[in-house]
Amino acid sequence: MLKYIGKRSLQIVILLFIYVTIVYWIMEAMPGNFASQYVMNPKLTPEIREKIKQQFGLDKPPFIRYLYYMKNFLKFDLGTSFLYYPRKVTDIIKERLPRTLFLFMTATLVSYSVGYNLGKRIAWKRGKFVDKAATFVGIVFWTIFTPLLAIFNIWLFAVTLKLLPLNQFIEPNLWRTAPIDSNTVFLRLLLTGFWILLALLVALIVASFQKTLMAKRITVWGTLTASIIVALVLWGRSGIGIYGLDIVKHMVLPILTLTLLSFAGSMLVMRDTMLEIVREDYITTAKAKGLPDKVVRDKHAARNALLPLITNFVISLGFTMSGGIITETMFSWPGMGLTYLEALNSQDIPLLVGLLVFTGIFVLIAHLVADILYAFLDPRIRY
Amino acid sequence: MKKLFILFMVLVVVSIFGAKVINWAIYEEPKTLNIWNHLGPNATVWNDYVMAGKYGSLYGYSDVRFDWIPALAADMPKKYKEGEYWVYEIPLRQDVKWSDGTPFTADDVVFTINTVLKLIKDYGLGGNWASSYDPDFVEKAEKVDDYTVKIYFKKLGLAKVEFGALMGPIIQKKFWEPKVEEALKSENPLQTLYSYEPEDPGTGAFVLKKWEKGAFVENTALPDYYDRGFVEVLYKNGAVELKNENTGFHWVGYGEPKGDVELKVETGPFVDSIIYRIYKEKSVAITAMINGDVSFIFNPLGLQKGELDQLRGKPGIKITSSPSNGFRYVAFNMRRYPMNIKEFRQAIALLVDRDFICNRILAGQAIPVSTLVPPGNVFWYNKDVKTLGEGMSYGERRKKAIELLKKAGFKWIVEPKIKGDKIVRKGKGLIGPDGRKIEEIELLAPGPGYDPMRATTAIFIEKWANELGIPIKANLVDFNYIVQRVWEENFNYDMYMLGWGLTIFPDYLADFFHSKRMGPGDFNTPGYNNPEFDEVADKFLEATDIEEARKLAFKLQEMLAEDLPYLVLFTTPIYEAYRVDQIVFPYEETLDGLQGQLGLPAAVKTVE
Numbered sequence: 001m002l003k004y005i006g007k008r009s010l011q012i013v014i015l016l017f018i019y020v021t022i023v024y025w026i027m028e029a030m031p032g033n034f035a036s037q038y039v040m041n042p043k044l045t046p047e048i049r050e051k052i053k054q055q056f057g058l059d060k061p062p063f064i065r066y067l068y069y070m071k072n073f074l075k076f077d078l079g080t081s082f083l084y085y086p087r088k089v090t091d092i093i094k095e096r097l098p099r100t101l102f103l104f105m106t107a108t109l110v111s112y113s114v115g116y117n118l119g120k121r122i123a124w125k126r127g128k129f130v131d132k133a134a135t136f137v138g139i140v141f142w143t144i145f146t147p148l149l150a151i152f153n154i155w156l157f158a159v160t161l162k163l164l165p166l167n168q169f170i171e172p173n174l175w176r177t178a179p180i181d182s183n184t185v186f187l188r189l190l191l192t193g194f195w196i197l198l199a200l201l202v203a204l205i206v207a208s209f210q211k212t213l214m215a216k217r218i219t220v221w222g223t224l225t226a227s228i229i230v231a232l233v234l235w236g237r238s239g240i241g242i243y244g245l246d247i248v249k250h251m252v253l254p255i256l257t258l259t260l261l262s263f264a265g266s267m268l269v270m271r272d273t274m275l276e277i278v279r280e281d282y283i284t285t286a287k288a289k290g291l292p293d294k295v296v297r298d299k300h301a302a303r304n305a306l307l308p309l310i311t312n313f314v315i316s317l318g319f320t321m322s323g324g325i326i327t328e329t330m331f332s333w334p335g336m337g338l339t340y341l342e343a344l345n346s347q348d349i350p351l352l353v354g355l356l357v358f359t360g361i362f363v364l365i366a367h368l369v370a371d372i373l374y375a376f377l378d379p380r381i382r383y
Numbered sequence: 384m385k386k387l388f389i390l391f392m393v394l395v396v397v398s399i400f401g402a403k404v405i406n407w408a409i410y411e412e413p414k415t416l417n418i419w420n421h422l423g424p425n426a427t428v429w430n431d432y433v434m435a436g437k438y439g440s441l442y443g444y445s446d447v448r449f450d451w452i453p454a455l456a457a458d459m460p461k462k463y464k465e466g467e468y469w470v471y472e473i474p475l476r477q478d479v480k481w482s483d484g485t486p487f488t489a490d491d492v493v494f495t496i497n498t499v500l501k502l503i504k505d506y507g508l509g510g511n512w513a514s515s516y517d518p519d520f521v522e523k524a525e526k527v528d529d530y531t532v533k534i535y536f537k538k539l540g541l542a543k544v545e546f547g548a549l550m551g552p553i554i555q556k557k558f559w560e561p562k563v564e565e566a567l568k569s570e571n572p573l574q575t576l577y578s579y580e581p582e583d584p585g586t587g588a589f590v591l592k593k594w595e596k597g598a599f600v601e602n603t604a605l606p607d608y609y610d611r612g613f614v615e616v617l618y619k620n621g622a623v624e625l626k627n628e629n630t631g632f633h634w635v636g637y638g639e640p641k642g643d644v645e646l647k648v649e650t651g652p653f654v655d656s657i658i659y660r661i662y663k664e665k666s667v668a669i670t671a672m673i674n675g676d677v678s679f680i681f682n683p684l685g686l687q688k689g690e691l692d693q694l695r696g697k698p699g700i701k702i703t704s705s706p707s708n709g710f711r712y713v714a715f716n717m718r719r720y721p722m723n724i725k726e727f728r729q730a731i732a733l734l735v736d737r738d739f740i741c742n743r744i745l746a747g748q749a750i751p752v753s754t755l756v757p758p759g760n761v762f763w764y765n766k767d768v769k770t771l772g773e774g775m776s777y778g779e780r781r782k783k784a785i786e787l788l789k790k791a792g793f794k795w796i797v798e799p800k801i802k803g804d805k806i807v808r809k810g811k812g813l814i815g816p817d818g819r820k821i822e823e824i825e826l827l828a829p830g831p832g833y834d835p836m837r838a839t840t841a842i843f844i845e846k847w848a849n850e851l852g853i854p855i856k857a858n859l860v861d862f863n864y865i866v867q868r869v870w871e872e873n874f875n876y877d878m879y880m881l882g883w884g885l886t887i888f889p890d891y892l893a894d895f896f897h898s899k900r901m902g903p904g905d906f907n908t909p910g911y912n913n914p915e916f917d918e919v920a921d922k923f924l925e926a927t928d929i930e931e932a933r934k935l936a937f938k939l940q941e942m943l944a945e946d947l948p949y950l951v952l953f954t955t956p957i958y959e960a961y962r963v964d965q966i967v968f969p970y971e972e973t974l975d976g977l978q979g980q981l982g983l984p985a986a987v988k989t990v991e
Contacts, residue, residue, distance in 0.1 A: 030863070031861065031863045031864045031866075031867045049509075049904065051507040051509050052424065052509050052510070054507075055424065055507070055509075055573075056424075082424075083414065083425075084414060084415075084425070085420070085424045085425060085574075085577065086420075086571075086574040086577050086578055095596055095597075096597075099597065151666065151667075154667060154670065155670075158670075159670055159673075159674060166667065166670065166671055166674060166676060167662060167664070167667045167668075167670075167671060168598055168599075168660065168661070168662070169597070169598060170595065170598050170599075172406065172595070172598060172599035172601070172658045172660055173404070173406075173658070175593075175595055175598065175599070176404075176592070176593055176599075176601050176656070176658065178595075181595060181596070182595055182596075182597075182598060183596070328663070329663045329664050330663075330664050330667070331664075331667075332661060332662050332663045332664060332667065333597075333663075334412065334596075334597035334598075334661070334663065338663060347863070
């Protein structure tokens with residue numbers, strides 16, 4: 001296994017260099033450059049514009065710029081943004097990443113949970129109305145025009161029903177007197193999420209060693225409830241709970257939209273895998289033993305059908321780093337997706353390449369993690 | 384928890400209503416609020432909106448009429464010659480205070496001008512700093528006493544002196560002197576200056592309270608703002624009166640302050656805080672306005688048709704329309720054949736019926752213009768300049784165009800034939816005066832995604848030209864591609880269509896067409912080279928008297944309308960909307976709209 005991880009890591013490094021090179025040259029190939037915007041100011045003489053180009057290094061030939069970039073890249077320096085000059089690209093990523101991570105990781109978790117649960121249920125009732133209805137609804141949302149769904153949700157839940165906030169990720173009138181900034185709250189929320197997931201993971205491991213179903217249930221649900229209560233108490237006593245709650249409130253609409261858009265993917269993967277598995281002999285055996293339907297479905301079929309879904313989920317987690325341009329625009333959630341768009345529109349090459357490289361690294365790592373997970377989850381797979 | 388949250392929200396709402404907080408929407412987050420960076424590489428209109436009026440200048444414009452009036456100065460400058468330099472001796476207002484309570488003095492003016500000049504000359508400080516304090520014109524500033532400064536100029540010119548250096552921003556010496564010294568010792572002084580947090584004091588009515596990145600910026604009003612109660616009165620006879628009874632400041636100019644008052648604007652601030660909410664999606668900002676979450680939306684382009692339709696008739700919302708200071712145009716590359724032939728350009732101008740485009744095709748969304756100064760810039764606009772073909776019918780325009788082309792020596796393989804308002808035979812195979820067939824002429828224009836108005840107009844120009852056998856081909860491309868072809872590839876184009884946003888003082892007439900601006904990457908993109916024009920343009924740039932400059936600007940507009948290096952097409956009005964049940968502006972219609980005045984933060988009031 002270690003040999004395999006080492007070999008894959010080396011491949012990832014090589015792949016990363018090829019990826020950075022391709023991304024860099026695609027960006028360079030676009031017409032114009034960042035300094036073109038100064039063309040629109042006739043007050044700037046060609047000499048001044050030349051100085052601005054020098055300041056951004058745009059006076060040098062593209063190949064020399066590429067060499068500079070790679071030299072800095074080897075030193076883990078993603079350069080300085082043109083658009084936010086003189087801010088470092090890593091600073092901008094540090095500012096935007098927590099917002100994106102919290103929103104898209106939560107949405108991915110929710111979407112996969114919904115997909116997994118629906119998928120196993122409709123597979124069990126294949127050909128019946130529930131199967132057809134869920135598949136139809138899922139496909140409709142899967143193919144719907146994203147901005148349309150976002151606008152519809154905003155109109156329904158924020159404007160008409162007035163149940164949820166209209167837009168943005170925080171309420172300015174509340175936050176204007178906040179003693180901390182939103183990024184700190186986002187980081188704490190992320191930590192809370194990780195803490196709960198970690199506690200759940202430990203509980204699942206402990207439960208796997210327990211013998212009775214009751215003990216397992218108590219361990220898993222007890223740990224989950226306890227960790228949520230501890231988190232709520234800590235948030236309540238921190239004095240910033242109100243701000244955390246405000247962010248969570250603002251997340252509901254984008255998460256709802258993202259879940260509606262994407263749950264069909266995981267639902268159909270789960271359904272198809274389940275349909276293959278229910279034909280297996282061990283499922284017939286389990287049924288013949290007189291086990292209840294729910295136990296056969298959840299413990300014998302769904303667990304074995306989980307493998308492709310987990311692979312998809314882990315790789316999706318890697319992609320959560322990149323955020324989503326449309327969702328972030330529609331909900332004024334300025335994360336990584338909007339930063340891509342901004343960098344692309346203004347041809348801020350260091351920022352754009354930096355963002356793509358950053359996402360690329362996580363996606364490549366996610367692939368590696370998925371491969372390793374396979375070995376753990378499926379005893380038949382050995383590297 | 385829920386009850387606690389509701390209680391907290393109630394307290395927040397109570398405090399908001401008690402505190403006169405207004406919410407405005409912006410579509411982009413400011414790139415920076417650091418003044419060095421804002422006037423350097425990171426200038427955006429969104430920074431401007433949020434930094435509204437933080438930094439004063441010696442002179443400014445009056446509201447609506449744009450008279451040139453004192454701002455931090457107490458009176459008009461005294462001009463005289465001292466050795467080789469022209470000196471502007473300027474008395475300063477003695478009642479001005481920085482937001483930290485420090486009095487504003489001549490030291491601040493001298494520090495600003497001399498520091499900026501040093502940074503331009505020694506370190507290449509560029510951007511708007513270099514255009515405000517142009518080292519080719521400004522030599523230095525000197526303090527006469529605490530409230531008088533002398534600014535030395537190498538040469539004169541309204542654009543670079545009155546409308547340039549004297550309108551440049553003034554920063555505080557006490558805050559910036561140690562910071563500049565520290566920056567100069569660093570490896571990259573400009574980068575260090577650009578990196579400072581925007582904590583410096585200003586002379587405006589608001590200070591930055593909070594910038595929650597990605598969500599909002601809040602500016603809070605100074606409770607003891609020195610200029611509270613300042614009144615600007617514009618009289619119909621042209622006179623301007625500025626007074627502040629609290630501080631005793633009083634100034635009168637442009638005639639006797641008597642008779643009917645055209646406009647009176649009082650400075651507050653009348654609100655305690657302004658929150659600039661960042662909405663990345665325009666339709667959501669519009670919904671927020673309908674919902675009452677925001678009372679005004681900033682947009683340099685104004686509201687588009689769909690947005691207007693959405694807002695029209697909604698209770699509490701008023702839509703306003705203002706002229707904009709800009710135009711869309713077609714440039715001819717006069718370095719190339721046949722665009723270098725005046726009659727050819729005039730023939731194209733005759734074919735382009737701007738009234739038809741604006742009123743029929745664009746359904747009144749655009750206003751036809753005939754000169755490079757849009758009608759909204761009333762003082763500098765020459766209303767006597769007429770467009771070619773004005774008042775002519777469809778057929779008459781075409782007959783005249785054919786006549787002009789023939790006069791210049793053009794021929795056709797198949798000559799177009801016009802009968803009444805109909806083209807009975809389309810032209811084919813246009814042959815130039817040199818006997819060669821005219822090959823395809825490319826008209827570069829932005830695609831419909833970027834600007835549907837220009838894309839549509841380009842297609843109509845192609846159609847109308849092709850009817851007469853003029854082989855124009857509209858090529859709808861990316862904006863950056865046009866910029867690359869025109870500026871980066873050394874004027875590699877036949878014709879292109881773009882637009883300009885303009886300044887009040889029309890020195891762009893010289894920037895765009897003086898022969899000394901014909902070099903690669905410069906702004907005389909058509910390559911217009913007319914010694915007579917250059918002479919008038921030079922006189923205009925050197926003029927020190929505003930009336931003389933106006934006459935010269937009129938003359939320049941006439942020459943350009945005749946020679947047509949640019950075919951000016953249309954301008955667009957700026958539509959805006961605000962909630963009349965939440966705020967009151969002292970006026971609504973002005974050049975470039977309320978957004979052009981940055982929302983008048985010091986004069987806006989809340990509805991009681």
